[in-house]
Amino acid sequence: MEFFRISRTIPFLRYSRILNAISIISFVIAVGALFGRGLNLSIEFTGGTVMEIAYPQAADLEKIRHAIEGKGWGEFQVQSFGTSRDVLVRLPVRQGLSAGQQAEQVMAVLKAQEAGVELRRVEFVGPAVGAELAHDGTLAMLLVCAGIMTYLAFRFEWKFAVAAILANLHDVVLVVGLFALFQWEFSVPTLAALLAVLGYSVNESVIIFDRVREHFRTMRKASVTEVIDSAITATISRTMITHGSTLAMTLSILVFGGPALHSFALALSIGIALSVFSSIFVAAAIAMYLGVKREDLVKPIKKEDPTQQIVP
Amino acid sequence: MNRYPLWKYIVIGIALLFGAVYTMPNFFGESPAVQVSSQRPTVKVDASMLSRVEAALKSGGVPYEAAYLETVGLNVTARVRLADTDTQIRARDAIEAALNTDKSDPTYVVALNLLSRSPRWLAAAGALPMYLGLDLRGGVHFLMQVNTAEALSRRLDAIVGDLRTQLREKDVRHAGIVRSGDRIEIRFRDDEARRKADAVIRDGFSDLALREDPGSGEPMLVATLNPTAVRAVADSALKQNINTLHNRINELGVAEPVIQQQGADRVVVQLPGVQDTARAKDIIGRTATLEARLVDVSAEGQAAVMGSQPVPFGSERFTIGRGAPVVLKKDVIFSGQQLQGAQATFDENQRPAVSIDLNDGAGRHMRKVSRENIKKPMAIVLFEKGRGEVLTVATIQDELGSRFRITGLDSTQVANDLALLLRAGALAAPMEIIEERTIGPSLGKENIDRGVRATLAGFIAIAVFMVLYYRVFGLISVAALTVNLGLLIGLLSLLQATMTLPGIAAVALTLGMAIDANVLINERVREELRRGASAQQAITQGYERAFATILDSNVTTLIAGVFLFMLGSGPIRGFAVVHCLGILTSIFSAVFVSRGIVNLLYGSRRRLTTLSVGQIWTGGAADAKA
Numbered sequence: 001m002e003f004f005r006i007s008r009t010i011p012f013l014r015y016s017r018i019l020n021a022i023s024i025i026s027f028v029i030a031v032g033a034l035f036g037r038g039l040n041l042s043i044e045f046t047g048g049t050v051m052e053i054a055y056p057q058a059a060d061l062e063k064i065r066h067a068i069e070g071k072g073w074g075e076f077q078v079q080s081f082g083t084s085r086d087v088l089v090r091l092p093v094r095q096g097l098s099a100g101q102q103a104e105q106v107m108a109v110l111k112a113q114e115a116g117v118e119l120r121r122v123e124f125v126g127p128a129v130g131a132e133l134a135h136d137g138t139l140a141m142l143l144v145c146a147g148i149m150t151y152l153a154f155r156f157e158w159k160f161a162v163a164a165i166l167a168n169l170h171d172v173v174l175v176v177g178l179f180a181l182f183q184w185e186f187s188v189p190t191l192a193a194l195l196a197v198l199g200y201s202v203n204e205s206v207i208i209f210d211r212v213r214e215h216f217r218t219m220r221k222a223s224v225t226e227v228i229d230s231a232i233t234a235t236i237s238r239t240m241i242t243h244g245s246t247l248a249m250t251l252s253i254l255v256f257g258g259p260a261l262h263s264f265a266l267a268l269s270i271g272i273a274l275s276v277f278s279s280i281f282v283a284a285a286i287a288m289y290l291g292v293k294r295e296d297l298v299k300p301i302k303k304e305d306p307t308q309q310i311v312p
Numbered sequence: 313m314n315r316y317p318l319w320k321y322i323v324i325g326i327a328l329l330f331g332a333v334y335t336m337p338n339f340f341g342e343s344p345a346v347q348v349s350s351q352r353p354t355v356k357v358d359a360s361m362l363s364r365v366e367a368a369l370k371s372g373g374v375p376y377e378a379a380y381l382e383t384v385g386l387n388v389t390a391r392v393r394l395a396d397t398d399t400q401i402r403a404r405d406a407i408e409a410a411l412n413t414d415k416s417d418p419t420y421v422v423a424l425n426l427l428s429r430s431p432r433w434l435a436a437a438g439a440l441p442m443y444l445g446l447d448l449r450g451g452v453h454f455l456m457q458v459n460t461a462e463a464l465s466r467r468l469d470a471i472v473g474d475l476r477t478q479l480r481e482k483d484v485r486h487a488g489i490v491r492s493g494d495r496i497e498i499r500f501r502d503d504e505a506r507r508k509a510d511a512v513i514r515d516g517f518s519d520l521a522l523r524e525d526p527g528s529g530e531p532m533l534v535a536t537l538n539p540t541a542v543r544a545v546a547d548s549a550l551k552q553n554i555n556t557l558h559n560r561i562n563e564l565g566v567a568e569p570v571i572q573q574q575g576a577d578r579v580v581v582q583l584p585g586v587q588d589t590a591r592a593k594d595i596i597g598r599t600a601t602l603e604a605r606l607v608d609v610s611a612e613g614q615a616a617v618m619g620s621q622p623v624p625f626g627s628e629r630f631t632i633g634r635g636a637p638v639v640l641k642k643d644v645i646f647s648g649q650q651l652q653g654a655q656a657t658f659d660e661n662q663r664p665a666v667s668i669d670l671n672d673g674a675g676r677h678m679r680k681v682s683r684e685n686i687k688k689p690m691a692i693v694l695f696e697k698g699r700g701e702v703l704t705v706a707t708i709q710d711e712l713g714s715r716f717r718i719t720g721l722d723s724t725q726v727a728n729d730l731a732l733l734l735r736a737g738a739l740a741a742p743m744e745i746i747e748e749r750t751i752g753p754s755l756g757k758e759n760i761d762r763g764v765r766a767t768l769a770g771f772i773a774i775a776v777f778m779v780l781y782y783r784v785f786g787l788i789s790v791a792a793l794t795v796n797l798g799l800l801i802g803l804l805s806l807l808q809a810t811m812t813l814p815g816i817a818a819v820a821l822t823l824g825m826a827i828d829a830n831v832l833i834n835e836r837v838r839e840e841l842r843r844g845a846s847a848q849q850a851i852t853q854g855y856e857r858a859f860a861t862i863l864d865s866n867v868t869t870l871i872a873g874v875f876l877f878m879l880g881s882g883p884i885r886g887f888a889v890v891h892c893l894g895i896l897t898s899i900f901s902a903v904f905v906s907r908g909i910v911n912l913l914y915g916s917r918r919r920l921t922t923l924s925v926g927q928i929w930t931g932g933a934a935d936a937k938a
Contacts, residue, residue, distance in 0.1 A: 052755070118752075119750075119752070120751075120752040120754070120755045121749070121750055121751050121752060121755055122748065122749070122750040123748065123749045123750070124745070124747060124748035124749070125746070125747045125748075126457070126744075126745075126746030126747060128457075128746060129455065129746050129747050136879045136880070137879075139879055140875050140876060140878075140879040140880070143875045143878075143879070144871060144872045144875045144876075147871040147872075147874075147875060148868050148871055148872070151867060151868065151871060152868075155864065188884055189814050189817070189884070189887070191884075192814065192876060192880065192884050192887050192888070195872050195875070195876050196821065196869075196872060196873075196876075196891065198872055199868050199869040199870070199871060199872025199873065200825060200869055200872075202868040202869075203828075203864075203865030203866070203868045203869055204865075206861075206864050206865050206868060207832075207861060207864075207865055210861055210864065237835060238831055238832060238835045241781070241831045241835070242827070242828040242831045242832075244777075245774045245777065245778075245824055245827045245828070245831065246821075246824040246825055246827075246828070247824075248770055248773040248774055248777070248824065249770035249771075249773075249774065249820050249821060249823060249824025250770075250820075250821065250824060251770075252766050252767075252769040252770035252773065252820070253766040253767075253770065253817055253820055253821075255766070255769070256762055256765040256766035256769050257762050257763065257766040257817065258758065258759065258762035260447070260759060260762075260813055261762070261763075261766070261813060261814075261817050264814065264817055265817070268821065
């Protein structure tokens with residue numbers, strides 16, 4: 001079995017303009033959604049109380065909302081969680097009331113409606129902790145970017161470093177934008193997933209760049225575009241299979257992992273799917289626009305060092 | 313020829329053995345158990361206690377699998393392993409009834425627990441199952457913020473009092489000592505007095521940083537706590553709070569509580585298995601109260617001690633420790649909130665003593681009461697759970713102020729214990745719960761099932777594809793991936809990492825990413841064959857060339873993992889640890905182990921013409937050759 005029966009170089013970069021236009025448009029939409037709608041941050045970031053409640057049969061969300069409304073605690077959310085029998089209630093931080101007290105009061109009202117309800121989980125986060133998490137998360141993101149860029153600049157060349165990091169930030173921004181657009185919950189595991197995507201999708205670009213460097217050495221007469229096209233063509237089979245495997249895993253977490261891992265798996269799946277696209281069309285195209293030349297990568301009069309010869 | 317020297321096979325063998333041994337305990341599961349530990353420092357858990365436990369079980373007709381002593385750190389606990397949860401409850405009740413004869417004042421903590429069912433020889437080899445996080449086993453989690461500013465403020469107040477006393481003793485006249493915020497301002501009438509005071513303070517208060525304040529127009533010294541002292545105050549407040557929490561949580565009978573410092577001023581408390589948050593919070597947040605009272609020395613009072621007469625009106629009967637009774641008046645001289653410090657020291661005759669600091673208000677009251685009651689006994693009572701226990705009875709020798717000493721103690725040990733008890737009466741600094749999480753036990757089980765199911769489903773999908781697509785090489789890749797999983801779990805068990813739901817997700821993700829290395833190798837081998845390389849050459853070239861790429865592509869993932877570890881906390885840290893370790897084990901297994909298998913299968917075959925690496929489509933190139 002061989003999926004990718006490619007006999008000639010596919011001119012990927014020929015489509016790069018249209019695809020880059022799509023990229024830019026979706027990027028703008030993502031940023032717009034991010035600023036316009038904002039992220040649906042989990043209470044880990046905002047502070048507040050979350051209760052997970054299990055009903056013996058399908059729960060009537062309207063009745064629950066009505067019951068909690070009577071408390072006059074301000075903005076709250078009631079949504080089903082995983083199944084129709086599981087309900088997630090989010091409450092704002094309330095001065096003078098601890099999470100336990102809030103939960104007890106809510107449970108008292110709900111028990112009056114339906115005796116069989118069961119409190120499965122209560123989570124409370126103070127506002128200070130949330131602010132700190134957001135700060136640490138942003139810092140982690142910046143440090144990962146800086147670390148990866150330094151590594152790529154050292155391993156390849158600054159143009160590739162810039163191209164790779166832009167391509168992967170593009171992935172991250174699109175994922176975050178989707179989370180904002182659809183108001184999926186953005187939790188701490190989601191943040192971890194984003195950082196994992198960042199690390200993972202850069203290695204995709206690394207593999208293509210490795211090939212680009214190798215083909216610059218071997219294809220002496222070819223133009224820059226031809227070299228990049230042939231490098232992508234040579235790696236496409238491995239790219240699709242690897243990503244397919246990783247996606248199989250993240251989709252499996254999405255399907256079987258339950259609601260607690262839902263947003264984590266979602267962010268990973270989207271991020272991994274996007275990273276295929278971005279490393280082929282975005283990273284390589286940006287590298288081309290930045291004007292990579294054969295001289296940037298192939299140092300003249302240098303004996304071929306076996307460790308330098310990198311191929312996928 | 314692709315052959316590995318013998319030592320490489322030995323290395324692989326050792327790694328496989330390591331993975332197998334350390335992964336194993338996780339598969340035995342856990343059996344219900346009852347754990348007995350001592351509530352009091354004076355009562356030790358030892359072999360005689362264990363035989364009492366066994367006797368209690370036998371007389372109660374409760375069958376048990378094993379009973380033994382286990383030492384964790386400095387604590388010895390007795391553990392009884394049982395067949396099922398029903399017997400677990402029966403065993404708990406039987407042991408409880410036999411050991412704690414006084415229900416209102418238990419000597420031992422009898423707690424339900426889960427013990428690994430893995431054989432003893434595995435435990436002896438250090439192979440223990442992974443510790444499950446709260447999201448997998450259920451329980452409550454609190455993150456508490458210690459208000460160190462409050463501890464500092466208390467300390468400064470105490471210093472103000474000390475300064476007054478010291479300056480008076482040294483005959484230095486001052487025009488007022490006030491605390492404003494975190495600085496203490498000492499005013500003087502003239503520079504002469506200020507100079508003298510400066511010398512006295514520098515001599516006696518090493519914690520203070522002194523400077524003059526020329527701007528105010530009058531002679532003045534401004535004292536602040538130096539940074540080391542500030543740190544020391546915050547640190548000791550935190551330590552004392554953790555200590556107090558330990559004592560209180562012990563009462564809850566939680567099997568394996570986690571009480572840890574996090575950052576400079578936070579404490580994490582995790583109580584696995586506890587479902588009753590309200591009770592847990594009640595106990596954690598409880599402030600034991602301390603009261604000093606006069607002993608009732610009247611004839612009626614003394615008669616009541618003997619039990620011959622009823623306790624007179626306005627007095628109460630207590631016991632000293634668990635022994636002699638004593639009758640105390642109900643009037644409180646000072647209470648725990650007014651106590652600012654208690655240290656074990658020595659008196660003039662070098663005998664052990666405890667020095668006590670009170671705040672100014674309590675000091676004034678103490679002076680009045682002590683003046684009126686010289687040569688009469690005074691007692692200090694600790695109230696916990698609504699029950700008073702007299703810690704010490706001392707005779708008032710003189711008029712006392714806000715600083716005084718309890719002397720005549722038997723030993724330094726007694727002095728230390730008393731000082732600790734006095735201090736532990738209240739938390740050193742107030743604490744506030746800033747994060748709270750309760751996870752029901754059924755949810756924990758579900759989380760484990762979901763995590764394992766997700767990992768297995770993904771693994772099987774990848775395995776089926778790899779075998780179909782790459783044939784024997786695919787099979788080898790799957791074997792390498794299995795080894796990877798074993799090594800990763802073995803390593804995590806060895807490190808006794810805490811497994812959380814994000815941790816399981818990280819294991820799954822790591823497996824999904826690790827297959828990349830084998831795909832790279834297999835694709836490269838195919839490519840070499842397509843170029844017309846011989847089978848043996850294709851293996852050598854394929855592995856060699858793929859290796860640098862594998863290394864390269866993993867470094868970037870590792871960078872992300874390391875930063876995640878540095879900046880994350882709790883479950884995210886767990887995710888990062890698994891992720892980073894997974895990258896390392898995957899390089900080892902994908903490259904080293906899979907090559908070992910390939911060499912074993914194909915390496916020594918001289919006339920190897922084909923490799924089972926799936927169909928190789930040569931397309932136009934094949935036509936050209938033909």
